[in-house]
Amino acid sequence: MSAPEERTAPTSRPSPPKSRAPQATSYASCANDTSLHDYALFRRGIEPDARVPARGYPLPDGPPEPDRPRLTLREAQGEVASALADTLADPDPVRAAAAVHLRVRSLVMPHRTVRACVLRLPLTDEAAARRTGRRLVRTGTTPAAVQVGLGLLSRLGEPEDVPWLTVLGTLRGFERPVVAALDRLDRKAAALLMLRTRLRDAALDPLLDAVEAGDDQATLAALTGLPPDFRTMGYARRMAEAADLHRLLRAHPRDPALLLRAAGLLRRMADQHDVRAEILDYGPAMETYETLIGHADLPEPTPAYRAVLLSIALDLHSGPAALLGWRPGRREALLDALGRLPAAPTPDGVLDDPAERRRADWTARTGRQPFRVPPDGERLRIEVVAEDPGDRGGVETRILVDGRPLVPALFGKGLGESPERLLDTGLLRAGAEPREVRLAEAYCTEGCCGALYVTIRREGDEVVWGDWRGAVGPTPPEYRFDAAAYDAELERADRDRPWSWPARSAAKLIADGLRDRPDLLTRWDALRGWVGTAWDEPDTVVVSFTYWPGLAAGNRDPEGPWLQFGWRIPPAGTPIEEQAAAVLDRLASTDPKSWAEILGGSREHAERLGYPWPERG
Incomplete structure (x- = not known):
């Protein structure tokens, strides 16, 4: 098998090479040695507006993807290593890529499984593997071979690979692995690709077009011009990365509309209802909080805006934003600045609306919660947090140890359990017999993505939390608390109910x-x-x-x-x-x-x- 020679890198808005791309709407008759990269260029070139469809362009016709329902990861790993390990050490990328095309035919498993195994494959010569990965991404002709290339560049890619990866990411089934590869190399490119292929909201097109054109003024106008009720759930971080929100804020720190949009995006990034809170993966999160809070008094202090700021304060106080790498005292200073903002006046007639009345009641009940200064040396803190009823309106029990919230740190797949389940039933109380307690359940139910459990036991004058189950990442340590202080904190949390309506x-x-x-x-x-x-x-x-x-x-x-x-x-x-x-x-x-x-x-x-x-x- 031979593959086309490598070419110069594509531009960010590629058009198909006129001398190479077939002038037809079908690609089925193209030669077998035409790369998937060129096919993606062709498909984009024949689209009237050059817009990528939802989930990307369909792949050209070919053999069905293999499937093995009972295949274990260990078995797959062994088969992939046996087929590819020596080939990926070949210093000649042309010969190695041709061998990969031949050998992946023997791998009877889904293409995504091949890539997952390549991500774990020991490599004896990373430079050779990088060259082969580039060859496969640029000239690979089968989905399985290209997935091998994506697996290699996810580990070893460099900035020069970004344009090639971006083109491949417009093909159906390739957008997720390409985004994963781009996340190491260019967060803006990854965000643009994800928003183009996954969110597919026409209201975003002006923003994405402005970003791709490199027009900062148009980007600012499009970002601040999005509808006020534009839903960003699951994509807030990608929107911030695509628009380079932090840089825009540095350039326009006194723009009220931009501050409003930044506040909304930060609030949504800290949402814990779905997957891991996006704020933990947003690189300039701390700097963005600093800029916003430093100018938080500039937008009009409407009840809705002040509710967002109060939600941000709760995120910083006991939510996932507390887990960011704050230097000592800085998070507390930001909370103090938010706590000193004057209360928002209530416009005439607002309380006639039941939803607005509930939000006003929530603001009054919750207003001081995130600004309380914990006692020195406090080991355990239990905060019951009711969210803005104008937003999600959830209620969760947040457990902080040494000031760090446990659920987003150890689990990150959903909210903590309700106070009715943890506090009202006495589940957190430590007795003579150890008791396993569920602290959080995945947003999609425990049967789907699990739950976080801890076993609570009393040992003399200490309460011990250990034998963790369901934590994401390394097994958490055993936590020990003074029993008297532990019982006192449970009593306080049970009595302190300003969150309840x-x-x-x-x-x-x-x-x-x-x-x-x-x-x-x-x-x-x-x-x-x-x-x-x-x-x-x-x-x-x-x-x-x-x-x-x-x-x-x-x-x-x-x-x-x-x-x-x-x-x-x-x-x-x-x-x-x-x-x-x-x-x-x-x-x-x-x-x-x-x-x-x-x-x-x-x-x-x-x-x-x-x-x-x-x-x-």
Whole structure:
């Protein structure tokens, strides 16, 4: 097999070479030795606006990708090493690349598995492997061979490889590995490629076009001109990297619109609802916080802007931003600067809007939380943080050891558990018997991406946290706390509830009542479920329970039909103690299945139990 000779590097907005690219919309008839790189140039050249489609251009027709469902990583690693190790040490890149094309045909495994194995493959001559990787990326003709090249350049690539990688990244199935390779070499190029191929929001096109054109003024205008409600979840860091946000802020530190956009991006980068908080991977994060907070008084102090600044303060105080490499005292100084900003005036009529009223209440309740100075020598701190209800509105228990939040440091796949689960149930209390406690669950459920567990035990006058399970990275150390101080902190966290709003507090009283008097539900063949506030209406309490015939008599059939119900309790306009008492009294006298809504189970179960299955749109 021969491959085309290497060429000069492509430009950032490549067009197909007129003398080489076929003048047709089909590439199936091209010769077998045409590289995938040239194919990508061709596809971009025939697009009317030269825009990359979502997920990239489809690959040319070829043999189906191999699959081996029972293949283990160890087996794959051995097969790849046997096929490629000696070839990648060949000093002649042309001969080595030709050999790779031949040998990968024998590897019956997905192409991404081949690349993953190359990423782990011991290399005896890195310079030779780099030359072969470049040859494969620039002239490789099959997806498997090109994935080998991507694996090599992900480890060994240099700045000169960026244009070639960027072109390949426009092909479907190559965008993720190319972004991973570019992340080492050029964060802006990686961000542009990801936003072009993954986010695919037309509102971003002016920004991406301006960045690619190198027009700073147009970049500034496009970034600040994005719609106020533009959703950046999962892509905030890439937007900041593509636009070179830190450099823009240095050049325009007093631009109110840019400061507003920077505040929104920093807040979103610290979000923990999904994957690892992006702020931890944003290189100039600390400098960007410094510039923003140094000029935070310039934008109009609207309630929405002040809510974002308060959220940023919470991130710096007990969230993932606290994990950045701050020099001693600097993070505290930034928090002090945020804490000295004057309160935002409440415009007339805002409190007539329920959503704005909830945000104003949250700001009032939470306003001083991130600005409290911890006692000297405090080892353990438990902070319950309620998020801005105008944003995600989640509530989590943040556990800090020596000032460092554990969940984003050790897990980073979701929020900490709710206070109802960790504090109200006493799970964090240390007893004579060791107890394993789940501190956080992955945003996509434990069954998908895991959870973080710790075993808590008491040893004399110490409480020990150890035997960690589910942590990302090295096994965490064992933490030891003074038992008296530990118990005192749990008591303080349980009493200190400014984060809770009336409906949430009423839900706690109801949950406590049902925990103390389980017969209120079991008399109706019902088992208590989740008690809290409705995600779509935070001022509404929801009491969920499972109807299992025979439960009260002690002869429940575990294989028999069941139904899950939910009772939505709107605000009553009365003190929360009265509202909770009224709920418990009603359960004592009336079967809640007569008014609650069916939330789960099955149509078959509902029919067998004599209940109409709800028809939902």
